[in-house]
Structures are given as structure tokens and as C-alpha cells.
Amino acid sequence: MRGRVYGTDHDDPDPGPRPGHAYRQLVAGPLDGLLLDVTGWTEAELAAGAALPTEIGAHGPGGRARYGPRPGDPRRWDWQGDVGEVP
Template sequence: MEHEDAVGRRVYGTDHDDPSPGPRPGRIYRELLGGPLDGQLFDVTDWMPEDLFTGALLLAPLGMYGPGGRADYGPHEDDPFGPWIWGGDTP
């Protein structure tokens, strides 16, 4: 996802009181769809190409398992370069 498409969106991992929680120019993001992090952007700029196909377990304090729980997000098989889809929560 290019920066221009994501203006006004919150990037995963930014503090809630961050005055600029949105995307930064020159960075590459995946939109997170579904689950506790729905609508946030995840920065994958420094990821190896093969790692983009596996997704990530992201800390999700508002998920099913509360603080310390994680949400599983990964690419949809029909669109490996598109948004990452929520696959569920894990402790």
C-alpha cells in the first residue's frame, strides 16, 4: 500500500498519543483486515520478500486474550500482495 492511499490511517505500533500516528513517506504497508487490529497499517518495508507470505503474530491487547495476546494476520491466498487478513487470536 502506497503512502498516498493511507493518509489518515494509524500505523500498528504507534503510541495512542503520538501526534503523527499515520504512514510515513517511502514506507511500505499492509492493511490489516478484521480482528482487533482492523483498519491499521503494518509496516513491512524492511521485510524479506519470502517473509511477506507468512504474515505475523502481532500484539493485540484488545484481542480475545487481552494484554500479551496476539492476533494472527497474513496475506490472502488470492492476493499475496494485498491486505493481510485476520486468522484468529492466540495467547
């Protein structure tokens, strides 16, 4: 897998995936093309997907972009929409 990992700094000289880690590719939405490090996640967590903090979604700072596994290809997570702040 190639690409920048979600959560790495923009000025990180090596923002790509690390050996020994597991990733999911985020598809569409505000985080399109980024890789999410899911190392250590349980099967239930992987099946549930994630609401990831982002400042560039529909809700601006404090909002989240919801991603979940693609049927038939769980290594790719599709954007399911933006949500407001999660308490």
C-alpha cells in the same frame, strides 16, 4: 494509503504512513483498519504473515492477533485468529 500505523502511540500527532515505507492493511479482527509497516521484510516473511501483540484480542494482554496475506491481494492481510503468548 491512509490510516494509523500499528504500534504508533494514540497521542502521536502524525500516526499515519511515512514516505518510503511499505505497508500492509490489516483487515478484520482486533487490529482492523491499522497499517503494518513491513519495510525491509523479506519475501518469505511477507508470505508468512505475522502474529502481532495486542491487548484487545481474545487472550488479553500478552496475546497476539494472527494476520496473513489475502490471496489475490497481498497488500491486505486478513485476520486468521487470536493466539496466546508466543515464547
